[in-house]
Amino acid sequence: MNNDSxxxxxENISKIYNQGTVQEIVALDDFSxxxxxxxxxxxxxxxxxxxxxxxxxxxxxxxxxxxxxxxNGLDLTKKxxxxxxxxxxxxxxxxxxxxSSTMTVEQNLVxxxxxxxxxxxxxxxxxxxRQQIINALNELGIGLxxxxxxxxxxxxxxxxxALAMIxxxxxxxxxxxxxxxxxxxxxxxxxxxxxxxxxxxxxxxLTTLMxxxxxxxxxKHGHRLIMLHQGKIVKDLNQDxxxxxxxxxxxxxxxxxxxxxxxxxx
Amino acid sequence: MQELFQTxxxxxxxISLAVMGIYISFRILxxxxxxxxxxxxxxxxxxxxxxxxxxxxxxxxxxxxxxxFLAGTCTGILNSRFKINPLxxxxxxxxxxxxxxxxxxxxPNYPLLDFETILKPIENMGDYTQIGMVAFFAIFxxxxxxxxxxxxxxxxxxxxxxxxxxxxxxxxxxxxxxVVKIFGMGLSNALIAASGALTAQYYGFADISMGIGIIIVxxxxxxxxxxxFHPSRVSMHTLSLIFGTIIYYFIVSLxxxxxxxxxxxxxxxxxxxxSVLIFRFKRAGNE
Numbered sequence: 001m002n003n004d005s006x007x008x009x010x011e012n013i014s015k016i017y018n019q020g021t022v023q024e025i026v027a028l029d030d031f032s033x034x035x036x037x038x039x040x041x042x043x044x045x046x047x048x049x050x051x052x053x054x055x056x057x058x059x060x061x062x063x064x065x066x067x068x069x070x071x072n073g074l075d076l077t078k079k080x081x082x083x084x085x086x087x088x089x090x091x092x093x094x095x096x097x098x099x100s101s102t103m104t105v106e107q108n109l110v111x112x113x114x115x116x117x118x119x120x121x122x123x124x125x126x127x128x129x130r131q132q133i134i135n136a137l138n139e140l141g142i143g144l145x146x147x148x149x150x151x152x153x154x155x156x157x158x159x160x161x162a163l164a165m166i167x168x169x170x171x172x173x174x175x176x177x178x179x180x181x182x183x184x185x186x187x188x189x190x191x192x193x194x195x196x197x198x199x200x201x202x203x204x205x206l207t208t209l210m211x212x213x214x215x216x217x218x219x220k221h222g223h224r225l226i227m228l229h230q231g232k233i234v235k236d237l238n239q240d241x242x243x244x245x246x247x248x249x250x251x252x253x254x255x256x257x258x259x260x261x262x263x264x265x266x
Numbered sequence: 267m268q269e270l271f272q273t274x275x276x277x278x279x280x281i282s283l284a285v286m287g288i289y290i291s292f293r294i295l296x297x298x299x300x301x302x303x304x305x306x307x308x309x310x311x312x313x314x315x316x317x318x319x320x321x322x323x324x325x326x327x328x329x330x331x332x333x334x335f336l337a338g339t340c341t342g343i344l345n346s347r348f349k350i351n352p353l354x355x356x357x358x359x360x361x362x363x364x365x366x367x368x369x370x371x372x373x374p375n376y377p378l379l380d381f382e383t384i385l386k387p388i389e390n391m392g393d394y395t396q397i398g399m400v401a402f403f404a405i406f407x408x409x410x411x412x413x414x415x416x417x418x419x420x421x422x423x424x425x426x427x428x429x430x431x432x433x434x435x436x437x438x439x440x441x442x443x444x445v446v447k448i449f450g451m452g453l454s455n456a457l458i459a460a461s462g463a464l465t466a467q468y469y470g471f472a473d474i475s476m477g478i479g480i481i482i483v484x485x486x487x488x489x490x491x492x493x494x495f496h497p498s499r500v501s502m503h504t505l506s507l508i509f510g511t512i513i514y515y516f517i518v519s520l521x522x523x524x525x526x527x528x529x530x531x532x533x534x535x536x537x538x539x540x541s542v543l544i545f546r547f548k549r550a551g552n553e
Binding site: 059081083085089090097099100101103107108111112114115116122123125151167 | 419420421427431432434435437439440442
């Protein structure tokens, strides 16, 4: 497994909730996945298939029962969330989750530019940092550069999510986790944020895992498509295979899985 | 009337230090911290005992700051490390501080009249004593206000604000929010203990129960300041809470003059807080 091309290594991890009780739920079942550096992986799956548990396990929001997770040779398995955050950044579905509403746009971005560093008693907002922030915002051209001193609570959901995206990437993370990050937005904003995602991933060569409910989007974006079911990978399509697959193929795939499940229950 | 102004300025400035502490826990960290009742008395009692032992009043003041900081970090640790509910963590610490304060003071009331307090030089200024007190407290409070304003602009300060506003995001940026919050609670209670120390020296005695209800006074003062000045930046918040506290004491002095019994003060303050909260609730369109 540990060849040169692997960057994110997930080896035989399991996450079991309420272990040993009647409500036992296996969210991740002896799950393994290897991701190359710079790879953009789309992840689909029905509710309860383990998509979010996978991201939680990688980010450190939940601790796994078995297995090992390493990134760029660094073993993260037992590390707390704030430690991993120096390398792993995440954008949530809820725009409010990734930003601080009582602070200004600029203050949020200054905090984000401290990712992986120790906060000091030096002033947070300095002229060099302000210039860096303005440059980063200009590059994307989404109109936030004129709203540096506005409170985030005054931004729209889409603008907040754009801000969360920039905050997740202003210090280049080793791994970017996107957790249905456009699902709560209107179609126009959702398209805009996806364009921004592609641009950021491309320009910085970010290794990215994107969980999505939207199959069309999962096919259209990224280099690889993974389908999860009951905490396991049931389909793993490379770029060529992904280019040929249609939404209907995936829906049919899900239908068959569900069919098999029902047969097993009888 | 002039006397009324003078005393409300003096009392307001004194207590505004504690209100600044309550602002940090209550508003910035979103932590309704009940430790303050204990740490205010701790500040008063410890200052009294140190003065009784003829320790330099300024050195004593620094020791009080450290003791208050320690009390706050204990509450912070109970909450962050051991996941004890914020209210309960504060109540536990406040209860423990009651015993600790009695141990420190060795009696429930400790008179200071003969000691060399921080205020002694001002008390000897004759005609200028009253105005001198106001000026001295104002400088004292402004010093801490500016210090807090500056701190909240530093990288650490920004992390403190964001940890209170969105803990998950702050962790997601790689900051250990437990440590940050514990430090913030320490800072808050250091200011509250400092306020207690000055108050004891102002009135000429420390009392085991001097801190009871300080949280409600603090919230009332915060609310008055916010309602009148609608601050948005941190420096405006800290300024408005100073005026809020002075106005609170002006209202209280006026009430006492008009025949309000001192024993009814706490219920009057609590009712004032409740009415403002109900007013805000209704105005927010919840009915």
